[in-house]
Amino acid sequence: MKITLALTGASGIPVGVRLAEELSEECDLITVVSDSALKVMDEETHSREETMEILQELSEEVYTEDMIDAPVASGSFRTDGMVVCPCSMKTLSGLATGRSSNLVERACDVCLKERRKLVLVPREIPFNEIHLENMLNLSRMGVDIVPPVVGFYFGPEDIDDIVDYIVGKVLERFEIFKGLYNEWEGGKR
Numbered sequence: 001m002k003i004t005l006a007l008t009g010a011s012g013i014p015v016g017v018r019l020a021e022e023l024s025e026e027c028d029l030i031t032v033v034s035d036s037a038l039k040v041m042d043e044e045t046h047s048r049e050e051t052m053e054i055l056q057e058l059s060e061e062v063y064t065e066d067m068i069d070a071p072v073a074s075g076s077f078r079t080d081g082m083v084v085c086p087c088s089m090k091t092l093s094g095l096a097t098g099r100s101s102n103l104v105e106r107a108c109d110v111c112l113k114e115r116r117k118l119v120l121v122p123r124e125i126p127f128n129e130i131h132l133e134n135m136l137n138l139s140r141m142g143v144d145i146v147p148p149v150v151g152f153y154f155g156p157e158d159i160d161d162i163v164d165y166i167v168g169k170v171l172e173r174f175e176i177f178k179g180l181y182n183e184w185e186g187g188k189r
């Protein structure tokens with residue numbers, strides 16, 4: 001399998017990096033990073049340099065958003081799909097309107113036109129009507145909308161458990177099942 005992962009400038013860069021770890025064990029991973037994702041890395045990780053090094057190690061290739069001539073910008077380069085994690089509201093709107101203004105949006109647009117799997121992890125709170133309409137329109141086009149919403153039924157003990165739960169939910173969209181969270185086995189009564 002060959003999967004493209006894009007990190008954009010929404011909060012949740014550690015979720016994207018954890019997802020990269022798991023995906024790299026299952027497929028050839030191609031990573032695209034937006035300019036704003038680099039800024040959010042400064043806030044949410046030890047340093048953007050260290051985080052980019054980790055992503056380089058996990059990926060076959062890492063591209064920045066301006067590298068619009070990268071293979072993933074063309075439908076003739078075959079992949080098994082793409083995930084945007086975290087996905088900002090700006091990128092969400094770009095996908096809903098076919099903007100293709102950078103490599104993240106273009107690679108997603110390629111998935112849409114080629115009818116390949118596209119999974120978004122849109123992060124904002126609360127959502128406004130524009131965000132919700134964009135998600136609905138994309139969902140109607142077959143896009144999987146997997147927001148990083150916390151669950152408590154599986155007994156998380158720390159943030160890592162919650163991150164793994166979200167990552168597990170994303171991986172399931174690609175039929176990858178890694179047991180990252182405890183399955184529901186029925187109620188206590």
Ligand SMILES: Cc1cc2nc3c(=O)[nH]c(=O)nc-3n(C[C@H](O)[C@H](O)[C@H](O)COP(=O)(O)O)c2cc1C
Nearest residue numbers: 008009010011034036037043088089090091123124
């Ligand atoms: C620390 C930080 C956190 C942010 N968190 C979010 C967020 O959770 N959701 C969002 O839509 N935008 C968020 N933004 C704003 C985006 O980074 C901004 O809209 C940017 O233009 C998105 O660009 P991109 O989609 O090309 O990465 C955040 C910005 C910063 C600096």
